[in-house]
Structure formats: C-alpha cells, structure tokens
Amino acid sequence: MALATTENNPTSSARADGARDARFGPAVALSCRECGARYDLGPSFACNECFGPLEIAYDFGRVTRERIAEGPTNIWRYRSLLPVPEDVATKPNMAPGWTKLVNAGNLARELGIRSLHVKDDSGNPTHSFKDRVVAIAVEAARNFGFHTLSCSSTGNLAGAVTAAAARAGLDACVFIPSDLEQAKIVMASVYGGRLIGIEGTYDDVNRFCSELIGDELGDQWGFVNVNLRPYYAEGSKTLAYEIAEQLGWRIPDQIVIPVASGSQLTKVDKGFKELIALGLVEDKPYKIFAAQAEGCSPVSAAYKAGHDVIRPVKPDTIAKSLAIGNPADGPYVLDIARRTGGAVEDVTDAEIVDAIRLLARTEGIFAETAGGVVVGVLRKLVASGTLDPDAETVVLNTGDGLKTLDAVAAEARPTAVIRPSLDAFRAAIA
Amino acid sequence: MALATTENNPTSSARADGARDARFGPAVALSCRECGARYDLGPSFACNECFGPLEIAYDFGRVTRERIAEGPTNIWRYRSLLPVPEDVATKPNMAPGWTKLVNAGNLARELGIRSLHVKDDSGNPTHSFKDRVVAIAVEAARNFGFHTLSCSSTGNLAGAVTAAAARAGLDACVFIPSDLEQAKIVMASVYGGRLIGIEGTYDDVNRFCSELIGDELGDQWGFVNVNLRPYYAEGSKTLAYEIAEQLGWRIPDQIVIPVASGSQLTKVDKGFKELIALGLVEDKPYKIFAAQAEGCSPVSAAYKAGHDVIRPVKPDTIAKSLAIGNPADGPYVLDIARRTGGAVEDVTDAEIVDAIRLLARTEGIFAETAGGVVVGVLRKLVASGTLDPDAETVVLNTGDGLKTLDAVAAEARPTAVIRPSLDAFRAAIA
Numbered sequence: 132m133a134l135a136t137t138e139n140n141p142t143s144s145a146r147a148d149g150a151r152d153a154r155f156g157p158a159v160a161l162s163c164r165e166c167g168a169r170y171d172l173g174p175s176f177a178c179n180e181c182f183g184p185l186e187i188a189y190d191f192g193r194v195t196r197e198r199i200a201e202g203p204t205n206i207w208r209y210r211s212l213l214p215v216p217e218d219v220a221t222k223p224n225m226a227p228g229w230t231k232l233v234n235a236g237n238l239a240r241e242l243g244i245r246s247l248h249v250k251d252d253s254g255n256p257t258h259s260f261k262d263r264v265v266a267i268a269v270e271a272a273r274n275f276g277f278h279t280l281s282c283s284s285t286g287n288l289a290g291a292v293t294a295a296a297a298r299a300g301l302d303a304c305v306f307i308p309s310d311l312e313q314a315k316i317v318m319a320s321v322y323g324g325r326l327i328g329i330e331g332t333y334d335d336v337n338r339f340c341s342e343l344i345g346d347e348l349g350d351q352w353g354f355v356n357v358n359l360r361p362y363y364a365e366g367s368k369t370l371a372y373e374i375a376e377q378l379g380w381r382i383p384d385q386i387v388i389p390v391a392s393g394s395q396l397t398k399v400d401k402g403f404k405e406l407i408a409l410g411l412v413e414d415k416p417y418k419i420f421a422a423q424a425e426g427c428s429p430v431s432a433a434y435k436a437g438h439d440v441i442r443p444v445k446p447d448t449i450a451k452s453l454a455i456g457n458p459a460d461g462p463y464v465l466d467i468a469r470r471t472g473g474a475v476e477d478v479t480d481a482e483i484v485d486a487i488r489l490l491a492r493t494e495g496i497f498a499e500t501a502g503g504v505v506v507g508v509l510r511k512l513v514a515s516g517t518l519d520p521d522a523e524t525v526v527l528n529t530g531d532g533l534k535t536l537d538a539v540a541a542e543a544r545p546t547a548v549i550r551p552s553l554d555a556f557r558a559a560i561a
Numbered sequence: 562m563a564l565a566t567t568e569n570n571p572t573s574s575a576r577a578d579g580a581r582d583a584r585f586g587p588a589v590a591l592s593c594r595e596c597g598a599r600y601d602l603g604p605s606f607a608c609n610e611c612f613g614p615l616e617i618a619y620d621f622g623r624v625t626r627e628r629i630a631e632g633p634t635n636i637w638r639y640r641s642l643l644p645v646p647e648d649v650a651t652k653p654n655m656a657p658g659w660t661k662l663v664n665a666g667n668l669a670r671e672l673g674i675r676s677l678h679v680k681d682d683s684g685n686p687t688h689s690f691k692d693r694v695v696a697i698a699v700e701a702a703r704n705f706g707f708h709t710l711s712c713s714s715t716g717n718l719a720g721a722v723t724a725a726a727a728r729a730g731l732d733a734c735v736f737i738p739s740d741l742e743q744a745k746i747v748m749a750s751v752y753g754g755r756l757i758g759i760e761g762t763y764d765d766v767n768r769f770c771s772e773l774i775g776d777e778l779g780d781q782w783g784f785v786n787v788n789l790r791p792y793y794a795e796g797s798k799t800l801a802y803e804i805a806e807q808l809g810w811r812i813p814d815q816i817v818i819p820v821a822s823g824s825q826l827t828k829v830d831k832g833f834k835e836l837i838a839l840g841l842v843e844d845k846p847y848k849i850f851a852a853q854a855e856g857c858s859p860v861s862a863a864y865k866a867g868h869d870v871i872r873p874v875k876p877d878t879i880a881k882s883l884a885i886g887n888p889a890d891g892p893y894v895l896d897i898a899r900r901t902g903g904a905v906e907d908v909t910d911a912e913i914v915d916a917i918r919l920l921a922r923t924e925g926i927f928a929e930t931a932g933g934v935v936v937g938v939l940r941k942l943v944a945s946g947t948l949d950p951d952a953e954t955v956v957l958n959t960g961d962g963l964k965t966l967d968a969v970a971a972e973a974r975p976t977a978v979i980r981p982s983l984d985a986f987r988a989a990i991a
Binding site for chain 2: 204223225226229231234236237251254256257258293294295296297298300304307309313314316317318320321322323325326327328329330331335336338339342343346348487488491492493494495496497531532533534536539540543544545546547548549550551552553556557559560
C-alpha cells in the first residue's frame, strides 16, 4: 500500500489550502512525529521522508467545557478534539468511554496515599480501553471506504474490533497469538467475522500483518493498528479528557499507565497537553509513570539502564495483553517518563496476582492482569519513594478480570463447599 | 429474626406520624403487597397479618425531569424515587446504572421489527443488573447497622454483593450452588469475604439461607434478597426509569424481561407506573413479556396452562442465572403479563445459544445465557405474532457473556490456527 504524499494522494481528502474535510472534524493533516513533515489525511502511518510515525494534526478552534458537557456520556462528547465528524454519534457505533473514575479511598489508605483514583475501563462495551481506539478507527475506515476491519491483537483489541465491526456492518478478520486466554478467544469469535490464530508471539502476528497489508489479500482492509493507526491511537486521548473532566477539569499530579506498544501512554500525555493548550484546564506539571510486567519489560529495562533505545524481548508473562516485546512507541514512553519526572517500573507475575486481589478486595474492581501490573507498580513506586504519596494520583485499569481468570483462579475459590445445613456451615467456618 | 410490627418495632425508624426518616429518602413505610397492611421501615420482608411480601411505600412529593437530569450518570440520579438518603452518592458505593440503551437496528432488521432497543446491563460494574439492587441493599444494611452482607445467589448476585461489600467496607458471606460457572465463582471470591458453595440447587441454597437468618449465626446479617429484600428489589425500578429517560421520557410499547424470581419484572412495572403517576411520562398502555428457559419455566408453564399458581420445578438449563425453580414473585409476573396484554414464553438451550450468537453478530453485544433467553423469546414472540413488530420494543440484557463462556465456547472458536505466513493464510481462507 502506497504511503500518502503531501502533493497528490488519491486516498487523501484534506485540502492543501487548509480547507476542512468535515468527515475528519478538526483534523487537518497527518504529521510526522520525528521530522514534522505534513501529509494529507489518508490511510497512511509512516513518513515518506524519515519513516517516522504519523500522527493527527488539528486546527481545533475554540472548544469550551460547556460544549463538551452538553455532549453524550461517551467519548463523542469530545468529538471536537478527535478526527471524527460532528454527527459521529448518530452512526451505529459502540459508544465507548465515560467510564468510572473511582475514588479509591480504601486502596489509598492501604498504600498510604492521600488521594487515589482508578480510571476503570473495564466498564467499556467489550470491557477494555480498546473500544475507545477502535471507535475512531471505524470512522476512519468508513471515510476511506474500507469494507473489512482488521488488526493484530493480544486479545482485547480483537474482541473490540469484531464487536465494533458487527455493530457498524463491516466485515472483520483479526489476528491473535493462538495461545491466548480462552475468554478472549471466545469473545473475539462470538461477534462473527474471522478470527485467525497465529502460532507465535504478538510480534510474529504483527510482522505477519505488515506482510498482509502489502499483499493484494489485505488490499482495502483497514488494519486499525497499522494503516489506520494515526486515527486509532487518538482514541486514547479520551482517557486524558475524561480523567480531567471527572476530576472537575483538573489534571492529576501523577498517573500510572500500563505499557504494551506504548501508544496509550503517549496519547494520554498528548491529551493533557491539548487540554492545557486549549485553556480547558490550568497549566501545571504532571508526572507520567509507565508500568510493565517483568516478563516483558523492554521499556523498563531501557529506562533503568539509561538507554534511549529499546532492545526487543521475547515475552513471558501472565500479562498477555501487555506482551509486546518490540513496542513501537517505547522510545516515546522513555521520553515522556523522563521529561515529566515520572519513571518506568515493572513487577513480577506474583506481584501482578497480588495486586489484582488487592484492588478487588479494597475497591470491588476486578482487573485484568494489565490492571494488576499497574496497581503492582503503584505499590512498588510508593514503597521506593519514587511516587509522592501526598500528590493526587490516578491509575488506569484498562481491562477486565473476567478475561484473565486463570491468573487468580487458584486462589479465588470458595471458602468451603458444604451440604445445605447449619451444622455443616458451622463446621466450615469454625 | 422477628418481623416488624406496626406499633413498636425496635429496628424500625419511620414515625407513625408520617415524619420522614431522612436515611430512607422518600420511603415512608413497608406495605404488604397482599393485604396492604403497613409497617415501619425495618429489616422485614413478610407481613405479620397474611405473610404476603412487603414492599416500600413512598411519599414522593414533586419530582421533575430537570432535577433528575442534574444528577450523576448512575442510579443515584433517581435517588428521589428510591429508599436512600439524599447524600447517598457521596458514600463509597459501586455507582451502578445508566447503562446503554442500544438502538439495535441490525437485530431489528433481522427479526423484522420496526424499532428495537437493548438495555445492556452488562455495562454495570460487575457486569450484571444485580449491581443495581445490591446498591440499595447496601444502604439499607448501613441504616440497620448490619456488619455482614449476605445472599443466596445463582452467581451474579454473589459477585455483586462481595464487590459492593468490599467497596463499602462491610464483611460478606455469600451462598451459591456449588456447580456454577467458573467465572462466577472466581468473581465472587476475588473481592474477599466468604463464598460458600452449597451442594444443591438455588432453591436449596435459598432454603438454607432462610434457616440461617433465624439462627444466631446469621444475626446482624443483611441478606440482601431476604431481610433486605423490600429495599433491594427497588433497585430494579431504575431499569424502568433509565429506559424511559433514555427514550426521551417515554415508556416503550412493549418490553421483554427475563424471569428468575420474577422480582425484576414486577419492579420494572412498578417503575413505569410511578413515572406515569408522577407525570414524568405520558400515560399510555405498555405490554410486559416474560422470558424463561424451557429447562426452568414454571411461570411460562402456568401462563400457558391458564393457572394462577406456580408449580415449582427442578431446573435443568444452561441459563443458570434464571434457574430458580420456585420463583417468589411468579404469581405477580403472571398478573402483570396478563394485565398488560403481554405473555410469558420460554426457549430451549439450543435457542438460547443461537440467540446469544445472533445478538453478538448483529449488535456487538455479548450476552449471558439470560440475555440469550430474552432475545430467543423475542424472536419466538415475533414469529408467533404475539409481539407487534411495528410497536416500539425494548429487551433487557441483564448479564455478560464472559460469565457463561461454556454456552458458546464450542462454536465461538478461531476460524483457523496457522503459521505466520501469507501462504498459510491463503490456504486457511480458501
């Protein structure tokens, strides 16, 4: 698939004169994150000049809190900050977002933190944050005339894509490592479309998709995290918008975010910066902390070694949704953690399980292994003094414990199984 | 545990002079559904006079749409219609509700219905409608000074109770049939508290809890669906409120509701009637249809036989969350279906699985078996001409497919598992 050029891209629709294409709302161009080269809006993801990743450039105009508050209780309330048309909410879509920001007072007390909130994205339609990014990609796929929605996935994305495609009336063909959790496989299958298991790691799946996108087989397919990635990735900004709005239009002092590809973390940072630039929140410093599983911690390893380059690893962790050994946005995560005064930390599988159970018994939130990584890293950062216990803190739970039951199944069992009699009960609880 | 009396109930707090107890908001008394006898508000559930079930009586005063719309995006926006204090939202709670009312255009087209919405309660914190009822019960438990929250459960309720107890800082001890789905067992365990598996059916578990509540072991325990049942059950009214508000303050023409104990259906009816009485919606007729699984269809059997009395059955169905063989509110369900011009219908396990897959591939909603029962019954009612395809229809999805994976696991599988090569992919999709 040819990349877009500035001058003459047949799939592009933005005008060189800066005139808006209403289908993309406030988005006006694709911009190279590395060299700043600008391209018309199209299904492109890498810079022709330097091969850097492309991201969306906007001309926002005036955006007000009041206008946002009048919108629906989903991500479309922020449509004036996303590459989507004004009427996006009227088309069949999953309407993700506006998930709970839970005041986690019990967990805060247990960890010795003054103020802690959990942004709980298990409340999204397919129970992970992926519904946010996919919703934007669906709109891009519509705009570019793609009939099939595709992706490489560690599981959550596959389910989000097949569900969204079903609702939107698009075909779906998604690719996952074949050894994923059963819940994720069933969920990605049940919505219809094709689910292809690949014998290999996520990185193998990803390489396969890159091949496929260059082949006629994958022509006219929208790969949400490849050729639609600039659009898709913007969906993660809504986490930043919602957290700020739910805190009463305020950016927290520090936030802990899980890292798989690293895209989510970079976009939360972008979202906060946009809110400041638009005057929607007060300008203030904030620290971004990145969380990885020890069994797949290439970014954490680079951070601790003081490197700028990420050395790919072969993942071996129960946190399969974070098991990306060669994270595309890893270097940007390092930049952001260092620039904001945050850090990158990792935890073991045992610490992940402990953290899932800690969050569940204190706040009634049953997180996926990725959420266990975040809470485990939070605990570790507090213990090491890296995270300020007196500053306002937010952590992300990006997925649902029901999808990673095996992580806790050995310990989350009935206290007792008894006959239905008071004597048996007495004996059981004695 | 002694039942409340009108005159002098030590655990009661409502005044005989009608003065409000602010802890219960607009609720003023318990009222017998059979004989109308009134009792002070207390942890009581059956009438001293006739053993009929007690329910909450209110003095609402004036309630406006505007006041409701100013509230939070959860059930507490309807706090002026529930037995809870004005400040209920400020206490640690799960903040359930305000789940999506999905415009199910794809499914409507497939079934030949003009207008269809799915009220999708899989979006609740523990992914079933039970979070609604438990949230009210927690508040009642606080008011009555109970330190332990308990219940008999077919699974969803157990998870909702243990999660809510964790958040609220209460102890939990919950009881389930020991043969439930693994996801429900893990979920009910992970939040802490005690989970007791009972060797037997839900009805055995329920009988055991009735024994326990009379024993010193269960003293000072709040059994959400026994001694707190009048409060708990009111939570289901919020389904009616939300549906009406989300339709633009309008009651649908017809609604299909699953029946386990039957409580939910009776309270949706109560909710609609309250909205009409308060002038919040236009007064109009509506039909309520009840849905059961053939393997546990005592209410459907009575309806079809023209009986007023429910003959208990021993359940045998994959819809375990509806597997109550002796449904307490079964006779009221019959009354409501007949009075409103609705019906009661049931579907086989195979029809349940088909319906789960139909809803998933048309709307991207992965329902629990109970949701399959509802969509299966909807399809059957349309086919038989019992349900008007031109009338505005709403169906409830009360739970989440991730909790009943086994129902669809045999069919929801990868299309293929291949090596990461284009040739292998070509062969797989040939």
